[in-house]
Amino acid sequence: MIVFFCYFFLVNCIAFILIAYDKQLAIRNKNRISEKALLIWVALGGTIGSSLAMSIFRHKTSKKSYLWKLAGIVILQILTVFGIFYFVLLTL
Numbered sequence: 449m450i451v452f453f454c455y456f457f458l459v460n461c462i463a464f465i466l467i468a469y470d471k472q473l474a475i476r477n478k479n480r481i482s483e484k485a486l487l488i489w490v491a492l493g494g495t496i497g498s499s500l501a502m503s504i505f506r507h508k509t510s511k512k513s514y515l516w517k518l519a520g521i522v523i524l525q526i527l528t529v530f531g532i533f534y535f536v537l538l539t540l
Contacts, residue, residue: 456493463494467501467508474507483514491521 466489470481486508490498498518501507508514 460497463489464497471507
């Protein structure tokens with residue numbers, strides 16, 4: 449269980465840092481981190497870190513296509529968690 453929490457913490461920290469770094473790259477008109485890379489970290493479990501960074505740095509908050517993809521990943525994550533808990537309850 450502790451491994452799960454360490455993984456979750458690490459992935460969210462990385463997602464947070466990537467959003468912050470991408471914001472700095474955008475400000476400086478440098479080559480950016482791809483949306484695909486950012487969304488992969490969200491899909492790996494960095495939803496909270498990514499969302500927090502988006503709010504703090506006001507980055508990617510007006511890009512509707514990114515927000516739709518983020519919302520889709522969040523919905524899939526919620527359904528997966530509910531599915532796992534439902535399966536566990538059935539086996540008890």
